[in-house]
Amino acid sequence: MKAFWENFVGLLRGDASSDRVVPPSGFTFNLTAFSAGIMAFLAVFAMAFSLASGRLADRWGNELARSSTIRISAPADQMAAQTKAVMDVLATTSGIAFARELTAEEQQSLLEPFFGPDVPVGDLPIPQLIDVIEDDTGFDATGLRQRLAAEAPAAVLDDHTRWRRPLVRAASRLRSLGMLSFVLIGAALAAMVTLAATAALSANFQVIKVLRLVGARDVFIAGAFVRRFSLRAVMGAFAGTFVGMGVLALMPSTQGAGEFLTNLGFVGAEWLWPLLIPVLSGAVGYVATRMAALRMLRRLH
Amino acid sequence: MIELENVAYSYGGGELLSNVSLKLAAGSFHFLTGPSGAGKTTFMKLCYGELVATAGNVRVFGKDTREMDRDHVADMRQNIGVVHQDCQFLDHLSVTENVTLPLLVSEKGSTYNPQDLVSLINWVGLGKRANASPAELSGGERQRAALARAVVTSPEIVLADEPTGNIDWEMSQRLLSLLIELNKSGKTILVATHDLNLIRAAKSQVQARVLRIANRRLQLAGAEL
Ligand SMILES: Nc1ncnc2c1ncn2[C@@H]1O[C@H](COP(=O)(O)OP(=O)(O)O)[C@@H](O)[C@H]1O
Numbered sequence: 001m002k003a004f005w006e007n008f009v010g011l012l013r014g015d016a017s018s019d020r021v022v023p024p025s026g027f028t029f030n031l032t033a034f035s036a037g038i039m040a041f042l043a044v045f046a047m048a049f050s051l052a053s054g055r056l057a058d059r060w061g062n063e064l065a066r067s068s069t070i071r072i073s074a075p076a077d078q079m080a081a082q083t084k085a086v087m088d089v090l091a092t093t094s095g096i097a098f099a100r101e102l103t104a105e106e107q108q109s110l111l112e113p114f115f116g117p118d119v120p121v122g123d124l125p126i127p128q129l130i131d132v133i134e135d136d137t138g139f140d141a142t143g144l145r146q147r148l149a150a151e152a153p154a155a156v157l158d159d160h161t162r163w164r165r166p167l168v169r170a171a172s173r174l175r176s177l178g179m180l181s182f183v184l185i186g187a188a189l190a191a192m193v194t195l196a197a198t199a200a201l202s203a204n205f206q207v208i209k210v211l212r213l214v215g216a217r218d219v220f221i222a223g224a225f226v227r228r229f230s231l232r233a234v235m236g237a238f239a240g241t242f243v244g245m246g247v248l249a250l251m252p253s254t255q256g257a258g259e260f261l262t263n264l265g266f267v268g269a270e271w272l273w274p275l276l277i278p279v280l281s282g283a284v285g286y287v288a289t290r291m292a293a294l295r296m297l298r299r300l301h
Numbered sequence: 302m303i304e305l306e307n308v309a310y311s312y313g314g315g316e317l318l319s320n321v322s323l324k325l326a327a328g329s330f331h332f333l334t335g336p337s338g339a340g341k342t343t344f345m346k347l348c349y350g351e352l353v354a355t356a357g358n359v360r361v362f363g364k365d366t367r368e369m370d371r372d373h374v375a376d377m378r379q380n381i382g383v384v385h386q387d388c389q390f391l392d393h394l395s396v397t398e399n400v401t402l403p404l405l406v407s408e409k410g411s412t413y414n415p416q417d418l419v420s421l422i423n424w425v426g427l428g429k430r431a432n433a434s435p436a437e438l439s440g441g442e443r444q445r446a447a448l449a450r451a452v453v454t455s456p457e458i459v460l461a462d463e464p465t466g467n468i469d470w471e472m473s474q475r476l477l478s479l480l481i482e483l484n485k486s487g488k489t490i491l492v493a494t495h496d497l498n499l500i501r502a503a504k505s506q507v508q509a510r511v512l513r514i515a516n517r518r519l520q521l522a523g524a525e526l
């Protein structure tokens with residue numbers, strides 16, 4: 001690992017004299033830079049997509065109230081029986097962490113803003129409220145409604161905040177999809193660099209043979225090619241990343257309805273993340289070329 | 302320096318060389334002769350580890366080439382100067398850069414005196430061609446550039462495979478005198494050639510043994526020359 005980093009650092013510094021043994025230019029080298037650029041451009045979007053869906057999932061997840069309310073509007077003489085029936089149903093419903101009847105004082109304080117402190121709320125036929133806190137799995141609202149209709153017809157389940165739950169799940173799924181795309185783009189880049197490197201090595205077979213004959217070790221020969229390719233992969237990826245970030249920065253930003261689409265970018269320190277792409281591209285180029293070079297060298301004695 | 306013991310080699314068909322034994326003593330001068338296709342180049346390749354004997358042992362500087370790993374073979378080649386039959390240059394580099402290639406790959410380049418390099422290039426008579434591309438050189442110039450490259454690391458042993466192939470007699474004489482000069486300075490020399498006139502010309506100038514490959518065997522020749 002240490003040797004790897006030393007090589008990697010040496011590679012970025014470059015060693016002009018020993019790199020001259022590889023003939024200049026060549027179609028495959030430019031192809032490598034070009035592929036790295038395009039892959040980096042795509043990777044920026046995959047990364048932005050992943051981060052944006054992650055933000056959405058987090059925000060929706062936080063906003064998602066875990067609590068629902070059951071409202072019982074029954075004549076005063078049936079109130080206690082219906083309340084008990086509801087509590088029994090809740091006790092045997094899975095996905096509920098906690099359920100509690102609100103006390104008369106609590107209900108009064110909820111109504112205070114509307115009626116003022118002096119209205120004797122206790123005398124009014126106001127519904128009994130039950131606070132329901134669900135656990136991580138959540139409960140099945142339709143099933144609960146059916147059971148309530150059967151056991152306590154006066155009870156109404158109000159779960160208005162629960163509808164977002166599937167959306168949160170979808171947003172997390174999108175985040176994973178974004179990360180998967182990022183990994184796949186990296187794999188495609190590695191495959192392209194390997195192909196380009198193999199082609200370049202074959203085209204330079206004579207050069208490699210001469211170097212081997214005058215006493216070059218495998219690491220020297222592989223290193224000269226690896227530096228060429230990694231440098232191309234880094235530079236290409238830099239250009240692609242730069243363009244990708246520019247496009248994102250220029251996206252019009254609006255608040256409200258189209259928020260998810262227009263927030264497909266980076267926020268604050270997130271702008272540092274895409275700078276990793278050229279580094280990763282260089283690392284991928286390094287590993288891919290080195291493996292291709294050593295594989296070819298093994299065929300030469 | 303180089304020692305072969307009951308060496309045989311085959312490219313997969315029948316044996317090309319059988320039961321070959323030889324010791325190249327330090328400071329000796331040998332010619333290796335035989336008709337074209339006899340196995341002279343193959344013999345040279347066995348000596349610098351491009352081929353490994355199918356039977357017997359080849360020892361270079363006391364170490365069996367069969368037991369060397371790839372890095373060891375590379376290091377060994379830095380201590381043997383080889384003039385290859387087909388020269389093998391990098392055409393995108395100049396003659397001077399090609400000559401210094403063995404230094405560059407061994408990372409000894411930085412300790413090499415540039416003045417010595419100029420002298421070396423002048424010694425082989427390529428002072429005016431130093432910045433040319435190898436592709437622009439004549440056959441004789443290529444052979445001399447190859448010789449300069451072979452000796453740039455000051456190796457103890459110089460192997461030259463048909464160094465006078467395809468070049469005129471006068472140029473052959475020049476190349477031969479360079480090899481003899483190297484031998485006088487203490488280098489061990491092995492020259493493969495099918496040119497018997499060259500050997501005859503050498504015999505008056507240097508104490509040389511002549512070996513011949515015939516019927517897959519290595520024989521001592523020379524008396525009849
Ligand atoms: N790589 C190879 N594979 C198979 N046969 C080979 C190979 N190289 C050389 N030969 C054969 O081995 C024989 C000797 O070749 P070589 O050593 O080049 O002879 P010389 O240098 O004496 O002319 C020739 O018949 C040649 O065709």
Ligand SMILES: [Mg+2]
Nearest residue numbers: 341342386463
């Ligand atoms: Mg030959």
